[in-house]
Every structure is written in structure tokens, then in C-alpha cells.
Amino acid sequence: MTILDQNATTQYGDWRDDFYSKGYAVIKGAISSEKAAHYRQKELDWLCSFDMGLDLNDRSTWTSEHLPQSFKAGMYLHYSAAHEKYVWDARLEPGVITPFAQLWNTEDLLVSFDTINITFPGRTDVEWSPWPHVDQAPERKGLSCVQGILNLSEAGPKDGGLLLMEGSSKLFDQFFAGNPPDRSQGIGAKHYDFYPFKEHHVRWYEEQRCKLVKVCAEPGDLILWDSRSMHYAAFPEPESEVIRSIIYVCYTPASHATEQDLEKKKELFRKWETSTHWPHCNIHGHGKAMVDGEVDPREREEPLEKPVLSERLLQLAGVKSY
Numbered sequence: 001m002t003i004l005d006q007n008a009t010t011q012y013g014d015w016r017d018d019f020y021s022k023g024y025a026v027i028k029g030a031i032s033s034e035k036a037a038h039y040r041q042k043e044l045d046w047l048c049s050f051d052m053g054l055d056l057n058d059r060s061t062w063t064s065e066h067l068p069q070s071f072k073a074g075m076y077l078h079y080s081a082a083h084e085k086y087v088w089d090a091r092l093e094p095g096v097i098t099p100f101a102q103l104w105n106t107e108d109l110l111v112s113f114d115t116i117n118i119t120f121p122g123r124t125d126v127e128w129s130p131w132p133h134v135d136q137a138p139e140r141k142g143l144s145c146v147q148g149i150l151n152l153s154e155a156g157p158k159d160g161g162l163l164l165m166e167g168s169s170k171l172f173d174q175f176f177a178g179n180p181p182d183r184s185q186g187i188g189a190k191h192y193d194f195y196p197f198k199e200h201h202v203r204w205y206e207e208q209r210c211k212l213v214k215v216c217a218e219p220g221d222l223i224l225w226d227s228r229s230m231h232y233a234a235f236p237e238p239e240s241e242v243i244r245s246i247i248y249v250c251y252t253p254a255s256h257a258t259e260q261d262l263e264k265k266k267e268l269f270r271k272w273e274t275s276t277h278w279p280h281c282n283i284h285g286h287g288k289a290m291v292d293g294e295v296d297p298r299e300r301e302e303p304l305e306k307p308v309l310s311e312r313l314l315q316l317a318g319v320k321s322y
């Protein structure tokens, strides 16, 4: 049993009670709405910087033709997206770090080089289907990772956002005891801590009285979830007018990393590469964006605006030790 699982028996009188019982929590106003608007604008400016004819006021341009490559029509895994100054500024926000420090009982944390998500509503040029999954390997026991979304846009019931199976984190071991993991369906070492579910698995959780919920949040809120919670992204419904805009944030204790993984992390930082949700292990870069076997000419060697390399930033990046 990990420290975090032991904590689950404590009553805190704050968001942690929700987190441990439901497998997720929304922390209201982790950053101010003004700051959220600032980071959102920086994110949208970044997307427009590729000069592909994207016009935020013209829906006809919200198509692949006018956007750099992304995963699931919104996650930007390349172009040094994870290392833009505004992304690091957001990661350094006390209101974002403190909840993780409370969970892990330490300030000596590493942060993931995870990316951003900008999802346009009303797109008809992309196929989208649910991909319910957990972001923790079935073989890994106990609460090992807490993921986060720094929410920068309105995430109402019809907007793009997070769908999560409430209560599923606690059933993680029970599920895999009864449904031995089929690891042949994995998608490589990069995704060791990832397990996709089939439709009847979703039903199994529902039969255990879990409930699929749309996690609603306002700009500036921080959504945290146990990586053992079944979840996936909700694509904006046709009624939504909102361009979904978020930053994925995740911190774990620096003491959890091996020397070898810290070396890998330093190297990714040096190359300004984007990595997985995990801060201390699963240190795999996404490499360069490719087009027809060649590096995308729009790929970048460094962020458009580099972060200020403060001591705290370098510690969170795993470059300097605590």
C-alpha cells in the first residue's frame, strides 16, 4: 500500500475527501480567471504562429489543413509545445503545485513534460470515438500517479472536457484480478502505463455502481484524478461554441525517480521534447513530427518563447537536484 492509499482513510474537510472517494476532484480557482485568460491567449497565439491560415474567428479554418499535427485532434505532442514559456509559467504557479505537494507531502517534486490540448468545436473533418482507459499499468499497485488538467476555458456539460468513471480508481485491482490484462494490445513501451478498455469493461464498472461523469470546470480550475480512474476526453458536442484550452500538469516526488530516468529526463529537456503524463518514469519523448517519412518542415528545435531557467524550474524539470 502506498502512502497515498493510506491517506485515503483520513477525512480532510477539503477537496482531498472527494479525490480519495471518487477518484477525482476539481479545485476551484487554482489560478485566477485573469491568469487563465492570459495563458489561454498565449496558447491560441502559439497555435496561430504556424501561419497555416488558421483564423480563430472563422470556423471554416478549424480543420487539419490549417493546424499543425496533433493527437486525438487536440493534443500537441511536437513542436516543443511542452516547453513554451507560458506552459512553464503555468507549471510554476503556486496554486497548481500546492495541491500536488499536499497529496505527496513534499515540495520536492518533478513535473511532467506533458502537453497542451486545444480542441475546436464543430469539426467535421476528424473522426472521433471514445477511448476509455487508465494511465497506470495494471501491474503497478497502489496510487502511483495523480494527473491534472489546468483548465483555461469553460468546460460545461456540452463542451470538450474530461469524462471519468467515478469510483473506478478503487476497483482497479479488483477489475484486473477478474480480467487479466491483455498486454498484447499495448502500443509500445511509451505506453506501459496505459491500458485501454473495451465496451463490456465499461459496463462492468457501471454494474459496480460506478458512474461516467462529465467533469465540469471553469477557467482557472484544476482537475486532479487518480491515474487508476477510467477516463477519456469528451469531444465538444455540436452545441458547444467553446475552443477547449487546457494544460496537462502532473507532479510526483523527485525521490521516486531513478538516476537512469533522471538522465533521460534531462536529455528530453535539453531537446525541448514533449513526454508522457508521468513525471518520474515513463520518460519517453515523442520525437519530431513526421510528414511522409520526413521531419515536418514546421517542426521546431526550440520553443517560440523559451522559459526563464530559474532554480525551481530546473528542479521540477529534474535537471538540478533538490
Ligand SMILES: [Fe+2]
Binding pocket: 133, 134, 135, 231, 232
Ligand atoms: Fe489519459
